Amino acid sequence: MKKKDLILILVLVLISVAGLAAAGFLQKDEGAAVVVTVDRQEYGRYPLSEDRTIEVSDEAGRNVIVIKNGQVDVTEADCPDKICVDHAIIRYDHETIVCLPHKLVVEIVGGDTSDVDVTTR
Amino acid sequence: MTKKLTVSALLVALAMILSYLETLIPFNFGLPGVKLGLANLVVVCALYLLDTRSAFLISMVRILLIAFTFGSLAALLYSLAGGLISFAVMALLRRNEGFSVIGVSVAGGVTHNIGQLLAAVLIVENLNLFFYVPVLIIAGLITGLLIGIISKYVIPPVKKAVRQM
Numbered sequence: 001m002k003k004k005d006l007i008l009i010l011v012l013v014l015i016s017v018a019g020l021a022a023a024g025f026l027q028k029d030e031g032a033a034v035v036v037t038v039d040r041q042e043y044g045r046y047p048l049s050e051d052r053t054i055e056v057s058d059e060a061g062r063n064v065i066v067i068k069n070g071q072v073d074v075t076e077a078d079c080p081d082k083i084c085v086d087h088a089i090i091r092y093d094h095e096t097i098v099c100l101p102h103k104l105v106v107e108i109v110g111g112d113t114s115d116v117d118v119t120t121r
Numbered sequence: 122m123t124k125k126l127t128v129s130a131l132l133v134a135l136a137m138i139l140s141y142l143e144t145l146i147p148f149n150f151g152l153p154g155v156k157l158g159l160a161n162l163v164v165v166c167a168l169y170l171l172d173t174r175s176a177f178l179i180s181m182v183r184i185l186l187i188a189f190t191f192g193s194l195a196a197l198l199y200s201l202a203g204g205l206i207s208f209a210v211m212a213l214l215r216r217n218e219g220f221s222v223i224g225v226s227v228a229g230g231v232t233h234n235i236g237q238l239l240a241a242v243l244i245v246e247n248l249n250l251f252f253y254v255p256v257l258i259i260a261g262l263i264t265g266l267l268i269g270i271i272s273k274y275v276i277p278p279v280k281k282a283v284r285q286m
């Protein structure tokens with residue numbers, strides 16, 4: 001083993017460590033997101049980690065979606081059945097809350113997987 | 122000339138047997154696309170036993186033969202991409218006195234993986250594959266190191282035997 005061999009190996013190790021760190025950093029930035037879809041069109045995409053209140057209102061109706069502590073809930077709606085409001089909070093990957101009268105779908109993408117429920121695709 | 126041809130033929134045969142051995146005993150690193158690449162041992166040795174041109178021919182012939190015998194068309198494309206790039210880099214470093222067999226083999230292992238990844242990126246047209254580069258560098262480093270260490274001990278006696286042929 002010569003000196004240049006060692007330098008080559010060292011440089012390669014450094015490149016890959018830097019690459020792994022960069023990849024980890026980039027992927028962390030994305031994180032889990034809450035996707036709101038109205039009538040099959042994506043209405044908005046919000047990070048699950050940030051608390052916020054989203055009001056979706058159009059001619060079909062009005063819904064208020066609350067993201068808090070990594071959980072999503074529909075708190076208000078002017079639909080007749082209020083199934084979306086009564087729906088339990090969601091927090092895991094692929095979980096959804098649907099408001100059929102308003103054609104509204106709230107889904108979590110890229111989140112943690114639930115220990116209990118599994119979604120098959 | 123006859124001697125060179127005989128040695129080349131022996132090395133191609135050896136590369137094929139080593140590839141066959143690898144299909145029998147998979148050295149699984151738990152990573153897709155990562156394997157030991159025992160056939161590369163032959164190419165590294167050829168670079169030190171014969172001239173660059175013969176070594177190149179050995180590398181190309183073994184890639185074609187191995188792909189047609191054990192692999193598929195896709196496998197052929199990937200091995201060609203990896204084989205060409207790694208051969209170019211190894212032949213270059215071989216001429217540099219500062220590097221030993223181990224350095225040459227490590228560079229070959231890493232660039233072989235990079236070449237395969239480039240081919241994969243062109244074929245599936247997905248740039249996200251580049252996230253896999255660091256893993257492939259580490260894998261190529263380890264396999265190249267192993268092949269290099271084996272070569273270091275294999276080349277001198279084989280060289281002596283070839284001279285006495």
